[in-house]
Amino acid sequence: MIDLELFRKNPQIFKSEIEKRGLKIDISSGIELDRKKRDLILKIDRLRSEKNIASKTIPGLKGEKKNKEISRMKEINEDLKKMETELNDIENKFILHFSAYPNLSHVSTPAGKDESGNVVESYFGKKPEFDFKPENHIDLGTNLDILDEKRAAKISGSRFVFLKNEAVLLEFALVRYVLNILTDKGFTLLLPPLLVKEMAMYGTGFFPVEKTQYYKTELDDLFLIGTSEVPLCGYHSNEFLESDALPLKYAAFSTCFRREAGSYGKDLGGLFRVHQFDKIEMFIFAHPDKSWEEYEGLRDILEEIIKGLGLHYRIVNMCTGDIGTPNAKKYDLEAWLPGQENYRELASCSHDTDFQARRLNIKYKDGKKKDLVHTMNSTACAVGRTLIAIFENYQDCNGNIRIPEALLPYMNGMKIISRRKKDK
């Protein structure tokens, strides 16, 4: 949610933000709604005030006077009822309208209407060289019998997979590797609920805009999370945080669920775009004065994790047209996938300033001063996609996959996943 006080003072800021992002929102109807709402609140408050005064004098009255006053209050109540219904109607429109407004983007976020406006900011490492034609992760995984999408399709449909054999061990090795780093960095580890109430989805900014992307349970009005950002962000909702305690840093491992509605044939097959995947997410509640510093540090941690796996990647500064509604700024980390001969998104790191905090009412207290905190989040490791990167970058000419050095301590001596099940 945007800062409405700022909107009143200077709606032009929001108009130009909306344009920068290529959105279509008519701010004049926002101004109109806001004005109507406030006029009505003023009228209603005055009537209520009158009522309150009367209800204090009525007990002291008697007979005729009392009855007169009571019937006058009855009339006021009728007027009030009409106005309250009207206000309710306006408020619904108001919320619907303003919840579509994007956060204000940071000065360092490049302007651009779509992904063509994104700016590559840095590269790490270099492309691995192969003296054979590298395979994609689907062929590699299927041949090694560590990935099975056919059978997954049989029971769950498309965009589901079984991880099998060594891939399962590799997933947990990856998780251990990442959790160790995050523990060292002072993150509090969480295993969050995967089902959440609608309010949590709204507060994090995923609703109402992306509502069709998520699964809903039929009997209980709960939603399957698409990322643990949702329970992490909601963790401190409606709380005052002590400013001394900031920044609060959390990391959660969770399975994530996405309907991928509208992506049709995009990235079909394999692990890249699936309805269900595991992810470790980092989340920070920070003091507004320190949050941008903290944000760069968050990206550093993400890079450290991926660097440690020996992967070649680039950092992309996403433009206004390509970042999410709650984001003021967003970096994507794109890893090189030899099987696709392309950089693909492995992780993203977003700064949401006070946008989520306003919806979820998360504030800090610093002596007398009270204000909204800033929130930011970053993937620490999207397990499925990282496995893809490992499969493709660590393959050899026999279709085997070496275990990255950083994961060796967690693999019980296994150094390579070999093609022994080739012909089965």
Add this chain to the structure above:
RNA sequence: GGAGAGAUGGCUGAGCUGGUCGAAAGCGCUCGACUCGAAAUCGAGUGUACCACUAACAAGUGGUACCGUGGGUUCGAAUCCCACUCUCUCCGCCA
């Protein structure tokens, strides 16, 4: 799933035969006094959101709403009625 109890301000906890209740009391916290300093003691203060006016890089005054959530009854509800949510206890079931 069955039976019961409960949800009040930062916390504990009164009020719940409807009317100075935004809400007693205690604790905590803040400021002040005492003290070389501290503890103890004494005094004062101590919720949030929204609206209006004044004023403005901070605040003041007035008003409205909020006693789990949403409705209802009433001139008037923390107090009565309905629905829902959550928590706890016991039973059942279960990884």
